[in-house]
Amino acid sequence: xxxxxxxxxxxxxxxxxxxxxxxxxxxxxxxxxxxxxxxxxxxxxxxxxxxxxxxxxxxxxxxxxxxxxxxxxxxxxxxxxxxxxxxxxxxxxxxxxxxxxxxxxxxxxxxxxxxxxxxxxxxxxxxxxxxxxxxxxxxxxxxxxxxxxxxxxxxxxxxxxxxxxxxxxxxxxxxxxxxxxxxxxxxxxxxxxxxxxxxxxxxxxxxxxxxxxxxxxxxxxxxxxxxxxxxxxxxxxxxxxxxxxxxxxxxxxxxxxxxxxxxxxxxxxxxxxxxxxxxxxxxxxxxxxxxxxxxxxxxxxxxxxxxxxxxxxxxxxxxxxxxxxxxxxxxxxxxxxxxxxx
Numbered sequence: 001x002x003x004x005x006x007x008x009x010x011x012x013x014x015x016x017x018x019x020x021x022x023x024x025x026x027x028x029x030x031x032x033x034x035x036x037x038x039x040x041x042x043x044x045x046x047x048x049x050x051x052x053x054x055x056x057x058x059x060x061x062x063x064x065x066x067x068x069x070x071x072x073x074x075x076x077x078x079x080x081x082x083x084x085x086x087x088x089x090x091x092x093x094x095x096x097x098x099x100x101x102x103x104x105x106x107x108x109x110x111x112x113x114x115x116x117x118x119x120x121x122x123x124x125x126x127x128x129x130x131x132x133x134x135x136x137x138x139x140x141x142x143x144x145x146x147x148x149x150x151x152x153x154x155x156x157x158x159x160x161x162x163x164x165x166x167x168x169x170x171x172x173x174x175x176x177x178x179x180x181x182x183x184x185x186x187x188x189x190x191x192x193x194x195x196x197x198x199x200x201x202x203x204x205x206x207x208x209x210x211x212x213x214x215x216x217x218x219x220x221x222x223x224x225x226x227x228x229x230x231x232x233x234x235x236x237x238x239x240x241x242x243x244x245x246x247x248x249x250x251x252x253x254x255x256x257x258x259x260x261x262x263x264x265x266x267x268x269x270x271x272x273x274x275x276x277x278x279x280x281x282x283x284x285x286x287x288x289x290x291x292x293x294x295x296x297x298x299x300x301x302x303x304x305x306x307x308x309x310x311x312x313x314x315x316x317x318x319x320x321x322x323x324x325x326x327x328x329x330x331x332x333x334x335x336x337x338x339x340x341x342x
Contacts, residue, residue: 005341006095006119006154008110009083010126010139011291013102014073018064024057030102035138038198052257060294067297076100078291079127081325082333089334094341095119101139111146114154121155123340125333127290129163130230132195133203136161157340163230164223164237167332172234172287173241174328176320180242183318185283187248187274190235191300192288194253194262195227203227211263228253228263234287250274254286255295271304275312282308285320290329292322 015026031037031048039047064073071077079098087096095117099110114122124143128135140158147153162168180188197211203225204210210226217229235251252270256262265273274282284304286296301319308314323329 004118004120006097006114006117006122007086007090007337008107008114008122008124008143009079009086009096009098010107010124010128010143011075011079011098011100012128012135013100014075014293015064016104018061018068020058020061023061023064024053026103027053027057027060033102033134033138035141036134063294063298066302067294073293074297075291075293078322078324082127082291082330085325085327085330086333086337089330090337094123094337101142107139107142108146111143115150119154121157121341123157123159123337125159125337128288129161129168129234129290130192130227130288131161131163131203131225132227133199134195159336159340161230162332162336164233165332165336167328167335168323169234169237169241171323171326171328171332172238172285175323175326176238176242176283176285179283179318179320183281183283183316185281185316185318187250187279187282188239188242188244189267189270189274189282189284190231190238190249190251191254191267191270191284191286192231192234192251193255193295194266196258197261197263200226200228200263231288238285238287254299267300267304271308271312275308275314280313280315282314282316283318283320286322289322291324296322 013026013030015022028048031052032044034044037044037047067074069077083096083098095114097110097113098105099107101107111122126136126139143156147156201210205225209216209219216222217226217232222229223233232251235249239249250270252265252267253263254267256266284300286300289296296319305317305319308317
């Protein structure tokens with residue numbers, strides 16, 4: 001490993017605090033990204049600033065307050081812990097910085113700190129297992145914008161999506177095993193962050209394949225570009241590692257926003273369907289997220305749990321933690337960085 005190599009860990013971001021003001025500021029930055037809400041500039045500005053941010057900020061702030069820790073946002077806390085554990089696993093041979101696409105610490109500042117430390121090459125580890133323009137795509141665009149403004153900017157080595165990488169799959173399975181043993185669920189639900197259907201279709205190089213038929217994600221090569229196909233591949237790999245029977249697990253998509261058509265089935269609808277089938281003991285995994293955050297801890301761990309145990313008459317519900325700073329995930333990440341660094 002060259003001592004002039006630095007590591008950048010990239011995350012989506014988090015509000016500075018769970019106050020309505022800070023949450024509103026964060027939502028405006030996040031949702032104003034054209035790769036997140038792909039509308040023309042004026043309609044997007046009106047939608048975000050005239051409706052979404054003012055209406056959602058107080059509600060989102062309450063949700064953040066329900067999961068906020070004394071030391072800060074869970075996503076920030078876990079990401080910083082991953083960075084510290086990774087630096088230790090690498091033996092202190094490379095500086096490791098965290099950059100958030102939205103909020104702080106900002107991507108540009110993290111890149112500046114790596115450059116100031118003497119790094120002439122960056123290994124960029126985007127903490128998103130799956131490929132999507134609204135996650136990996138927008139972060140890479142921001143990194144290249146930073147580099148374009150700096151003649152002779154350091155070389156960037158980008159780690160690929162790791163949705164079915166053995167080390168990641170084993171880390172997800174290891175995080176789930178304690179809940180699997182304690183709960184003995186009748187069903188395991190893999191809930192991933194959703195995407196609008198148009199985002200999935202836009203990623204299809206043929207423009208004709210994605211979402212054209214029910215089994216489109218099973219086609220050879222679909223995982224090379226399709227977020228939904230990659231999520232299904234993660235489910236299959238983790239389920240096989242855990243030894244789950246084919247009838248005892250399924251995949252769904254959460255966190256919908258707006259009225260556009262989103263990839264299906266939705267997690268909300270799937271909970272209703274599972275209840276109707278007589279399932280009463282449910283374990284949920286959220287492998288689209290490396291770190292526990294609002295979408296896992298509040299959306300699933302609080303709201304979905306309350307619904308399952310209340311109106312849907314479930315008997316038991318558990319949320320498996322994300323891989324976070326677990327030893328298996330940090331070891332996997334360190335191996336990926338070493339390989340990329342040469």
